[in-house]
Amino acid sequence: METTGGLRERKKEATRRALHEAAMRLAIEHGLGDVTVEAIADAAGVSRRTFSNYFGGKEDALLYGDEQRMQSLLDHFTARPVDETPWAALRASFHAIVAEEGEPDPHWAAQARLARAHPSVLARQLSYYATFERTLADLIAARDALPGPRARAMAGAFMTSLRIAVLRWTEEQPPRPLREVTDETLDEMARPFI
Known part of the structure; x- marks a missing residue:
């Protein structure tokens, strides 16, 4: 059971990290004003809803x-x-x-x-x-x-x-x-x- 919990937490952390890195990359490349939550989610390979499960906005992800x-x-x-x-x-x-x-x-x-x-x-x-x-x-x-x-x-x-x-x-x-x-x-x- 602990292995499952540990794996789940590692996957969550990997998703957070992927969203953070996508937010950083897009903000640097395009400027923060031109970056949307949808673009960050797409770049990280997750849905907009998944993004919202981890961060309240692009500033939090950044x-x-x-x-x-x-x-x-x-x-x-x-x-x-x-x-x-x-x-x-x-x-x-x-x-x-x-x-x-x-x-x-x-x-x-x-x-x-x-x-x-x-x-x-x-x-x-x-x-x-x-x-x-x-x-x-x-x-x-x-x-x-x-x-x-x-x-x-x-x-x-x-x-x-x-x-x-x-x-x-x-x-x-x-x-x-x-x-x-x-x-x-x-x-x-x-x-x-x-």
């Missing part, structure tokens, strides 16, 4: 990779040793994702540019990030018994650092590794402002 990376960050943070400071655990979690996935491919940079260029994608992305930030703050507070405001400020500072780093990474010429740009940004965020 941002699925971000959502997965954020969930991976939460998982890594939860698994970090308890003797690490929260900031060190957050940085180590980011490094673990880069080690697993390698440097992001050009599609990820294109996705970041799409988000900035289209208010509907940017709004959805900011909503995802706000939800993730609240969850991360709760994990920081529970893990390290930090008071709510400090945990929330740390989660916000970390998320802001990631957003700034990705923005810098997509704009820099010549491009540098995302890890390098992110480490610089995290170092700056960790310095006192006063």
